[in-house]
Amino acid sequence: MGILARHVASRFLWNFAALFGALYLFGVGIDVVISTNKFLEAADLAVRQGLVQSRLMGFVLMLLDFHGPRIFQFLQFMVGMVSVGAMGFTFSQMHRARELTAIMAAGIDLRRIAIVVLLAALGLNLVQLASQEWILPRLAPKLVRSHSDMVEGRGSA
Numbered sequence: 570m571g572i573l574a575r576h577v578a579s580r581f582l583w584n585f586a587a588l589f590g591a592l593y594l595f596g597v598g599i600d601v602v603i604s605t606n607k608f609l610e611a612a613d614l615a616v617r618q619g620l621v622q623s624r625l626m627g628f629v630l631m632l633l634d635f636h637g638p639r640i641f642q643f644l645q646f647m648v649g650m651v652s653v654g655a656m657g658f659t660f661s662q663m664h665r666a667r668e669l670t671a672i673m674a675a676g677i678d679l680r681r682i683a684i685v686v687l688l689a690a691l692g693l694n695l696v697q698l699a700s701q702e703w704i705l706p707r708l709a710p711k712l713v714r715s716h717s718d719m720v721e722g723r724g725s726a
Contacts, residue, residue, distance in 0.1 A: 573672070573677070573681075573682075574681075574685045577659070577663075577682050577685045577686060578685050578686070578688075578689045580659050580662065580663075581655055581656065581659045581685075581686050581689050581690075582655075582689060582693075584654075584655040584658040584659050584662075585651055585652060585655035585693065588651050588654050588655055588658065589643075589644070589647065589651045592643075592647065592651065593640060593643050596643065597632075597636045597639075600636070601632065604716045607716035607717070607719065607720050608628055608631050608632060608635075608716075608719075609624070609628060610720045611627070611631040611719045611720045612624050612625075612626075612627030612628040612630070612631050613627065614627075614720065615627035615630060615631065631719060634711075634719070635714070635716070635719055638708040638711040638712055639712065641700050641704050641705055641708060642705065642708075642712055644696075644697055644700055645697060645700060645701055645705065648693055648694060648696075648697040649694075652690040652693055652694075656686055656690070659686060660686075663682075669682075
């Protein structure tokens, strides 16, 4: 893999990670705002059971316990759309920096750049396939929990 291909692939993967992280944190933030009282009740339960020392630590623990496994489920649903968005961001950044013009001036076909991005997206889809087959079945009991299950202490780690 040449320097140009590594540069384009790393820029695409960085854009994918940034967009995926932003969307995931946006979704978690909305859920936390809507269900703050359930997370606080679960944190109080964790303090009473002696799992943590403070309510804040209990809140963070319940947040990670509830939403941590859901990142794989989110990847399952969003890898395609986030890949398309990351492709758009990658090529718009390269266009704005006039890198595409420089690539064409060097005599390199733009299809070569497109193939690199498509191969990186294929790699992300293979990661999604591995997640679907090996990780999500093991996390199924945690993924079907509701906020009420968390407050009642059922199905926690």
